[in-house]
Amino acid sequence: MNKEELSKMSGENQGGDYKFDVPMLTLEGEDGYFRLTQNKQETKLGDEVKGVMLKFRCQYGAYLNEGERILFTSEEDNAQKQFDLIEITAGKGGKKFTTKIDRGAGKELKERHPDLKFKQMVYFLLDDDQIVKLQIKGSSLANLYRTKEQAETDGDDVGYFNQFGEDEHKFEFETILQANQYSKKIGSKTKTFYRIKFVKGEKLDDARMEVVGSKIKYVFDRLQAIEELKANRGQEQEQPPAEAYDDTPAPEDYEYQE
Numbered sequence: 268m269n270k271e272e273l274s275k276m277s278g279e280n281q282g283g284d285y286k287f288d289v290p291m292l293t294l295e296g297e298d299g300y301f302r303l304t305q306n307k308q309e310t311k312l313g314d315e316v317k318g319v320m321l322k323f324r325c326q327y328g329a330y331l332n333e334g335e336r337i338l339f340t341s342e343e344d345n346a347q348k349q350f351d352l353i354e355i356t357a358g359k360g361g362k363k364f365t366t367k368i369d370r371g372a373g374k375e376l377k378e379r380h381p382d383l384k385f386k387q388m389v390y391f392l393l394d395d396d397q398i399v400k401l402q403i404k405g406s407s408l409a410n411l412y413r414t415k416e417q418a419e420t421d422g423d424d425v426g427y428f429n430q431f432g433e434d435e436h437k438f439e440f441e442t443i444l445q446a447n448q449y450s451k452k453i454g455s456k457t458k459t460f461y462r463i464k465f466v467k468g469e470k471l472d473d474a475r476m477e478v479v480g481s482k483i484k485y486v487f488d489r490l491q492a493i494e495e496l497k498a499n500r501g502q503e504q505e506q507p508p509a510e511a512y513d514d515t516p517a518p519e520d521y522e523y524q525e
Contacts, residue, residue, distance in 0.1 A: 287489050292391060292399040299446040299461035303399060314446040317468065319479050320437045322390040322486045327373060329382040338380060342388055346373035352380065387411060390486045395475065398482060406449065407463040427465035438479055441468030
């Protein structure tokens with residue numbers, strides 16, 4: 268039994284940790300480069316990165332009135348799960364008020380709060396080394412989910428998730444992320460933006476699969492521990508504090524989302 272397990276069993280850290288604190292991997296939608304962000308520090312990675320998809324989660328959010336009102340949900344395994352919807356509003360002197368305003372499945376929340384937008388969150392093993400959280404939103408989502416019929420109509424590639432055979436798993440293959448340029452008409456002008464293109468890479472050999480398997484288990488166990496902590500805290504107080512949820516959305520999270 269290792270020290271981490273003993274620490275958990277001993278209960279020495281009564282405060283607990285509501286977050287799985289890993290860097291966020293996003294595509295900068297205007298200039299077309301990938302970036303890692305953690306603790307407000309940004310690292311530019313270029314227009315292509317490689318890694319392996321470990322764990323899929325999802326979240327909803329909205330950035331309204333130039334940030335005077337922000338909505339975001341807890342992060343869950345799929346859209347059918349129950350999400351907590353959190354509202355942050357600005358008060359006098361820049362003070363922010365955080366309130367849990369609703370709870371429900373993704374479809375239900377979207378019906379009651381039409382401004383909410385879906386984001387696919389993927390825990391991603393970057394360069395076989397670092398666990399990060401990949402955020403996929405807006406038009407990048409089409410490059411994940413586009414069906415064969417939609418691809419033929421749009422004259423575009425079949426979505427990444429639909430490129431795998433029945434006996435294939437996404438974690439068995441390297442995934443290459445590329446900045447994909449496209450044009451969008453905004454008012455009377457046409458502007459150029461970037462979305463994520465997903466390329467199916469090589470199949471992992473046994474040695475890499477062993478590493479990936481251990482990383483998937485680590486992510487799963489860490490998220491399970493956080494959910495247990497939230498559930499236990501929920502019995503003691505009306506709602507978990509704001510830090511129980513994922514990072515508050517930033518304006519750029521929604522600026523390029525359709």
